[in-house]
Amino acid sequence: MFGYEFYVDPSRCIGCRSCVQACEECETHRGKSMINFDFVERRESIRSAAYVCWHCDEPTCAQVCPADAIKKGEDGIVHSSLKPRCIACNNCVVACPFGIPKMMIPEQQMMKCDMCYDRMSIGKRPMCATVCPSQALAYVKPEDLVHRREKPTNVFYFGTQKITTKVYMMAPADREGIALDVMDYMWEEDHEMAETS
Amino acid sequence: MRWLRRVSSEPLWKEEFSVHTADERYVTRRQLTKFLVLTSLGMFVGNIWIVIRSLLRKPPSFPQRVVATHGEIPVGGVKLFTYPADEDHCILIRTGDSAYVAYSQTCTHLSCAVYYSRENDRLECPCHQGFFSIKDGAVLQGPPSRPLPRIVLEVRGDQLIASEVKG
Amino acid sequence: MPNSTDLPPPSRGLTAISGAMSLIAVLLIVQIWLLSSALESFLAGNQHTAVPAAIFSGLMFLACLGLYFFVDHTDLEVRSTRDRGEDR
Numbered sequence: 001m002f003g004y005e006f007y008v009d010p011s012r013c014i015g016c017r018s019c020v021q022a023c024e025e026c027e028t029h030r031g032k033s034m035i036n037f038d039f040v041e042r043r044e045s046i047r048s049a050a051y052v053c054w055h056c057d058e059p060t061c062a063q064v065c066p067a068d069a070i071k072k073g074e075d076g077i078v079h080s081s082l083k084p085r086c087i088a089c090n091n092c093v094v095a096c097p098f099g100i101p102k103m104m105i106p107e108q109q110m111m112k113c114d115m116c117y118d119r120m121s122i123g124k125r126p127m128c129a130t131v132c133p134s135q136a137l138a139y140v141k142p143e144d145l146v147h148r149r150e151k152p153t154n155v156f157y158f159g160t161q162k163i164t165t166k167v168y169m170m171a172p173a174d175r176e177g178i179a180l181d182v183m184d185y186m187w188e189e190d191h192e193m194a195e196t197s
Numbered sequence: 198m199r200w201l202r203r204v205s206s207e208p209l210w211k212e213e214f215s216v217h218t219a220d221e222r223y224v225t226r227r228q229l230t231k232f233l234v235l236t237s238l239g240m241f242v243g244n245i246w247i248v249i250r251s252l253l254r255k256p257p258s259f260p261q262r263v264v265a266t267h268g269e270i271p272v273g274g275v276k277l278f279t280y281p282a283d284e285d286h287c288i289l290i291r292t293g294d295s296a297y298v299a300y301s302q303t304c305t306h307l308s309c310a311v312y313y314s315r316e317n318d319r320l321e322c323p324c325h326q327g328f329f330s331i332k333d334g335a336v337l338q339g340p341p342s343r344p345l346p347r348i349v350l351e352v353r354g355d356q357l358i359a360s361e362v363k364g
Numbered sequence: 365m366p367n368s369t370d371l372p373p374p375s376r377g378l379t380a381i382s383g384a385m386s387l388i389a390v391l392l393i394v395q396i397w398l399l400s401s402a403l404e405s406f407l408a409g410n411q412h413t414a415v416p417a418a419i420f421s422g423l424m425f426l427a428c429l430g431l432y433f434f435v436d437h438t439d440l441e442v443r444s445t446r447d448r449g450e451d452r
Contacts, residue, residue: 212443222378223442226381227436229385230381230384230385230388230431230432233385234431234432236392237395237429240399240421241421241424244418247406248415254411343408
């Protein structure tokens with residue numbers, strides 16, 4: 001829909017998983033949810049975060065696909081892999097910096113959020129954004145967000161790789177982009193934690 | 198064709214197998230444009246070949262051959278002969294006491310043999326009703342687009358000698 | 365609710381490329397005719413039509429080549445603006 005953008009604000013997520021349930025009900029992907037639902041530091045907190053595909057401008061998943069199965073349309077939506085071409089090699093699953101693609105083993109196909117293309121093409125909004133009670137996932141016009149303290153950004157830095165996306169992340173207002181160093185988020189074993197504490 | 202491509206930051210395979218569906222239309226159009234331009238080059242080369250052939254062509258030389266003697270055929274009569282080669286059939290017509298004309302007998306439409314029609318005083322092709330003038334071989338009617346080639350005759354004594362093919 | 369008939373902006377450059385291709389096709393048809401008539405005239409014995417025909421054919425080929433470079437340049441331009449994110 002023209003003028004509308006998708007905004008993700010993980011700080012608003014309450015963990016109700018309405019998005020997961022709503023996405024599951026879609027006939028297109030046979031009852032499997034395409035929402036990436038994570039718990040954040042589950043040992044210490046009850047925080048959760050729900051993500052959809054970020055639909056990058058130059059999608060890493062598409063660039064590493066050896067079968068040329070992942071395509072980005074003119075409207076900017078990165079689609080799930082093309083069933084005749086996907087060889088289930090998992091290259092995209094490994095390559096995506098956000099960890100979005102899901103490999104469906106029984107179907108031998110990579111599937112992921114495609115921004116509810118079947119709904120969007122007839123003028124409806126994505127399912128997850130429609131049902132999210134806290135609007136952690138929101139599909140609104142930019143002017144509807146000006147009252148929020150966070151500001152949208154769609155620039156990410158993964159090490160030396162700069163990624164711009166179609167989906168916006170709500171971030172603190174002073175951030176130009178979001179820089180993530182994977183090493184900061186590596187899982188630490190118990191004995192390592194004992195050493196640092 | 199690498200030297201014809203402008204320098205691009207991406208390798209060719211990335212452009213031709215792009216992840217963006219919008220690019221597929223560009224690639225198809227670009228390939229078709231390349232093909233059309235190559236065809237255009239082929240046409241130009243063909244024209245150059247014609248120029249070379251026309252420059253190398255020698256002006257034809259014709260033999261001189263006696264085809265008939267004066268008085269051999271009556272006024273309004275015809276004689277068939279071959280000139281310059283044995284497979285080039287020609288027709289000689291006596292139009293007056295001392296007037297003779299000769300033309301190639303091969304119709305310029307689809308190569309049927311023309312005959313002389315005394316009643317109409319013209320050369321006629323029976324296949325598609327193409328008529329030629331007896332004076333200069335010009336097309337009077339019908340599908341032929343070019344006039345009949347004329348055989349130039351010389352009179353030496355009482356011999357009629359074919360010396361050239363014109364047209 | 366927003367209008368469901370809103371579509372994304374159409375791809376730029378495709379119209380220009382289609383126009384250039386139509387021009388190339390027209391030039392090609394004229395070149396085909398020129399070649400056939402030059403050949404017919406040569407076979408009929410005329411020596412003086414070959415060179416002008418070749419010159420015009422060459423000019424038309426150069427025009428086709430120029431249009432091909434235009435198509436290539438437009439393609440590159442659209443890709444680079446898209447890659448820079450200006451074409452969203």
